[in-house]
Amino acid sequence: MKNDITATIIHSTNYTRRLEYLLEICRNLSANLELEPLLYALIESASELTQSESSSILVFDKDNQQLRFAAAPFYQMESLATLGVPLDRSVAGWVYTNCQPVILHEAEKDNRLFQVADRETSGKTTSIIAVPMVYRGQTVGVMEAINKHNGGRFIEEDVSILETLASQAAIAIHNQVLLDDKEAAFHKAMELDRMKGDFIAIASHELRTPLGLILGHASFLYETVESDEQKNWADTILRSAMRLKEIIEDFSDVEKLENGLTRLRRGQVQLSLLVQDTVDAFTDIAKDQKIFLNIESLEENLQIDGDTEKIAIALRNLIENALYFNKPGGRVQIKAERIPGYIRIGVADNGIGIAAADQQKVFQRFYQVETHLTRHHNGMGLGLSIAKDLIEMHGGRITLQSQLDRGSIFTILLPLSSAQADAANRVFMME
Template sequence: MPLAPNHRLERLIDLTRGLTSTLDVQTYLQSLLSAAVELTDSETASILEYDREANELRFRAVPWFHSEALDSIYVPLDNSMAGWVVRKAAPLIIDDISQDKRHFRQVDTASDFETRSLLAVPLKQHDKVLGVFETLNKSNDAHYTEEDVAILETLASLALSAIQTDTRERRIKAYYNEVAELDRLKNDFIAITSHELRTPLGLILGHATFLKELLGNQYNEQVEAIIRNATRLKEITESLSNVDNYQAGTARIRQNKASIARIVKEVASSYLDIARRKNINLRVEISNDELLVEVDSNKVAIVVSNLIKNAITFTDTGGQVLVTAEQVPEYIKVSVIDNGIGIPPADLPRIFERFFQVESHLTRRHGGMGLGLSVAKAMIEMHGGRIWAESVAGRGSNFTFLLPLNPQTQRLVSKVPAE
């Protein structure tokens, strides 16, 4: 018996709502099949998906009692009614299948079913056909109508949305799984490499230092090159290990009451010669020499060192680098400010990522592996603090970090406290 128009409308509205609330796409497609059978007064229905590479159709949704039989059946585009719908991108009504040579009888044979009449519409996105929605055997051998076509086209639109959403979700999930696996492999490689490099680098530095004292000035230049480059490799190894331990949750800090003023001054003094050779004015301004806080002095010194080194590296000859330390409510605030080349706005959000380097031509000019800032971020966050950067390309950068005064209430701050 035909359904009342208001019942059909209510049914379609319910199905539209279900598109956003149903979690399982197969369950939703089954509900569309049931609706297609009910609303067009048919015996059964199915949804086929077009495989563009294989140039054939496969069944995406069929009644449960046909699922096993049709799971391995593929419908060709040639010599099939569903294929005709894909090629013509138009609906198809066949009132008497026995008189149509396009019927692909292998489906009937596999499912032990007799198709007598058919209505099929394309699953269309713009000018592309991605599948077919079909209903079979209208009751009492009646003919399918234009109203049936309109209903099935509406259901086909819902089916297409559900399939595309599911496809996107599968791709996103596969992408994240791949990224997670690559990240795991990368972390394993870094952990193994940094561990294995420590011993030979220690031996190289030890023997090179011994040879420097033994050989005297004759080979001083060559030995210094060995020591300098081995030390650089050791720094890289330690940086890799520091970030890896932090991300793995195995990093530890040894806190003691320390003077931030002393740490900043000592680290800055170690870079004075480098700054002078580059004719850079390196200054330190500290509001109070009694800036005491519970920290791991070595790790904070690494942070300050990395920031000052970066500032000098990316500031041209004749420039200025200013290091400041002061107390703000609940925190110690340290800033390293330069008037160097600055950071492009597009790169600023990523500068604390491991291995990220700002613009390849700058990397080639100034060197570096993109580890210093990621190490600094890890060290500060281990203390419950925060680090960030402000920069204007061509005018300089300001790197700032906060350390909580009270280690018992350490927390990551979400914004800069008012000064």
């Protein structure tokens, strides 16, 4: 009886040491973010802690619906790397499918033993222990250990140890899958962005020549034809061609902005005059749409350091947007004033408004609040994004307040000077 007690104490002491070693392994592995060295460290630890000849990790291959070796002893991995392990004719496949551990003491007598692996490695499996690798209820693979040292038998303690290591492997593999998916999505997004850029370049460059011919001939027709009906036809062609010209110019602006080709030509910008001229340019369009467009208030001698042309484009896009997304009988009001350190320009309308969920998205390129099936308004979804970029190049910003079915207020904030713009950029970046 004394011998039994001594044996129990020795066994308990050894098991405690193995658990302490296992805990230390898990702590060390948690700091290792590289999948391959982590998996190899796990199988080495599995072999040592279970006192087995070798260990391996198999993961599920979705494309081929079979398991494949993700880690095995270096002297075997070359032979096993391309080997597919079937789910219905292997111990690992059974463990993966049933999500249950297996211990085989006479493995060669079990018809689930995948003997192809032994032939590939010139080895012989006499005993095997295999456990599922599970992460959040999902089986991602299998961890195996084969051939207990000195002909020994695998026991339940070996199962517990292997399951602990398998859980570490499952976490690592799951994280790697997430990283791979994220990288694949990133590359796909980059490719789509490249394709979009190519399309913009083609649209903005290749369409200019035929459009110029259309405008030229339509203008000639308008001047030479005599009947009102023919003039109306020519006028329709001219209006449509001018709309296409605006779209192409938007494409060109986007291409330059995305490629970093847009530069500010700084000088004194007479904002009071710029606002008045821009509003005047839309007077006829507003009348045609039966929308009341006016300047509510405009301080005199508003000046900033900036690029007149680019600020005009930004303001023009905001006014155009306010007119397009309005209705007959609606109104668009412009206000420009000086506040400490800035000029503030407001474009307010009582149009259709923008839902809260869409208010950040409207500044994204090509974003349309309406789908292509329900759209009732013109535009490519570029005007607001271009305006935002051009104003931000000045160290300013555009803000939006809107309520669905009640209208919107777009506000431009422009710093008075370059020094103020640099300071504003630092503040805006912190927000």
